[in-house]
Amino acid sequence: MSKAFTPKAADRLRITCVDVITELVDRHTGAGHCDIVADVARRYPIPIICALLGTPDDDWPLFSDWVDDFFKIFNWNTIHDGPDILRAWEHIDAYDDDLIARRVRKWPST
Numbered sequence: 001m002s003k004a005f006t007p008k009a010a011d012r013l014r015i016t017c018v019d020v021i022t023e024l025v026d027r028h029t030g031a032g033h034c035d036i037v038a039d040v041a042r043r044y045p046i047p048i049i050c051a052l053l054g055t056p057d058d059d060w061p062l063f064s065d066w067v068d069d070f071f072k073i074f075n076w077n078t079i080h081d082g083p084d085i086l087r088a089w090e091h092i093d094a095y096d097d098d099l100i101a102r103r104v105r106k107w108p109s110t
Contacts, residue, residue: 016051020044055099066091 003009024043028034046067050060069088072081 013048013051017048020047053096053099054103055095059095062095063092066095 021040021044024040025034028039034040043064046064047060050057050063055063066088069081069084070092072078073085075081078085
């Protein structure tokens with residue numbers, strides 16, 4: 001994990017961070033206002049985490065949807081939201097398993 005935070009890796013991530021925040025803010029510049037928490041701050045971490053994990057950019061919206069459902073576990077209505085939470089957990093788990101399997105296939109055998 002420490003390799004993800006070397007200066008060189010951090011520089012690559014810095015570009016992603018700027019791109020993500022720019023895209024989030026640009027969506028609302030036409031309106032001239034936004035809810036900074038709901039529209040920017042809440043949406044910012046998932047693409048950054050996805051970039052750290054090495055997920056393709058096209059899959060970031062999937063993760064955002066799954067995380068939105070998974071975080072319902074912290075709401076007061078967990079019993080009602082249980083199916084959404086479990087489905088999101090299963091999707092994240094299956095995706096991560098597939099991502100790991102793809103990377104293992106790319107590694108040379110020792």
